[in-house]
Amino acid sequence: MATPLRTKEGGPAMRRPAFRRSRGEGPFRFATTGAGVVVLAIMAAIAVFLIVKAIPALQANTSSFLAEKIWTPNATEPKFGIAALAFGTVISSLLALIMALPVAIGVALFISHYAPRRLAGALGYVIDLLAAVPSVVYGLWGVIFLIPFVQGPYTFLNDYFGWIPLFAGDAVYGKSIMTGSIVLAIMILPIIAAISREVFLQAPRALEEASLALGATRWxxxxxxxxxFGRPxxxxxxxxxLGRAMGETIAVALIFPATFDITFxxxxNNGNSIAANIANGFGEATPIGQGALIASGLVLFVITLVVNTAARLIIARRKEYSRAAA
Incomplete structure (x- = not known):
């Protein structure tokens, strides 16, 4: 039943609209709440599993797990660290994001606001189809086609732009962090483009028409x-x-040279990642080696959580972002 409310001026009573409750609302609320709790429980269970399995290997480690670059957990005296793997994971993923994000936004804007309807539908379908291609296909494409192809451009960059630390070095190689980043950029591009396209299509039509009515160009x-509107x-x-790039396994395992070094x-011929190292080393690992790989997986799990938390904080910093994201 609605509850009466009086205005501050003492005017006539105002009534709030009453929400009609159906018999299915209670079970539905219970189901949705339970689904949220299940997700949190699964994440907690994964974290506990990783910690329990990693503790014996961390106790047997004879070096600093966070600072050491060497990875020899199967030796008589295990010595391993996550520094080089975490560095390779982060830098390759960031390079992939830098390459993919502008292209993805451009594709999304073209489909949503520039392309004719038929072309937009066909192009959107192709973008969605790219997201469904298995990662091993991207990895094989990188090994067979991309690695030989990029040797010439890499040599040009090294010869003429070697003063930039990213392109410096005595020699260039097809198997490198840059090649892995290119493949990762192609893999994450359809994901970013598809989501951005749907967000841009939700922009209020009234705002767009008002801008055009005031004399604004389409851009x-x-x-x-x-x-x-679409920034969140x-x-x-x-x-x-970015999270997809950090967790990619097969494609980068085929392309990265699997070395343990920190260099820009x-x-x-340097580069490795946590996921690729797990894929390459788990089959031949000893119990301590498996524990070391699981410990590295725990670090990747934490990095992914930090990335997603940072994204939520960025959106929540401004109220209009929060309202749009909600």
Whole structure:
């Protein structure tokens, strides 16, 4: 039953609209709450499992797990650390995001606001189809086609732009962090583009028409109305793509040279990631080696949580972002 409310001026009573409750609302609320609790429970169970399995290997480790670059957990005296693997994971994923994000936003804007309807539908279907391609296909494409192809461009970058630390080095190699980053960028591009496209399509039509009525060009309308509205969604899409790049296994395992070093020379024969190292080493690992790999997986789990938490904090910093994301 509605409850009466009086205005501050003492005017006539105002009534709040009463929400009609159906018999199915209680079970539905219980089911949705239970689903949320199950997700949190699964995440907690994964964290507990990783910690329990990693503790014996960490206790047997003879070096600093966070600072050591060497990875020899199967030796008589296990010595391993996550520094080089975490560095390779982060830098390759960030390079992939830097390459993929502008292209993905451009594709999303073209499909949502520039392309004819038939072309937009076909192009959107192709973008969605790219997201369904198995990662091993991308990895094989990188090994067979991309690695030989990039040797020439890498040599050009090294010869003429070697003063930039990223392109420096005595020699360049097809198997490198840069090649892995290119493959990762192609893999995460359809994910970011698909989500951004849907967000841009939700921009209020009234805002777009108002901008055009005031004399704005199509680009000015997009810059003033569409992009501010879609910014939270683009941030979320970028973080989802970044998490996808960090967790990719097979493609980078085929392309990375599987070395343990920390260097910003992304064209050199260096590079590895946590996921690729787990895939390459788990089959032949001793019990301590398996525990070390699980410990590295725990670090990747934490990094992913930090990335997603940072994205939520960025969105929550401004009220309009929070309202749009909600």
């Amino acid at each position: 000015e309308m997009i810059r003033m109305s569409v992009l501010p 969604g683009v941030i979320s899409a970028a973080m989802l793509g 020379k992304v064209l050199s």
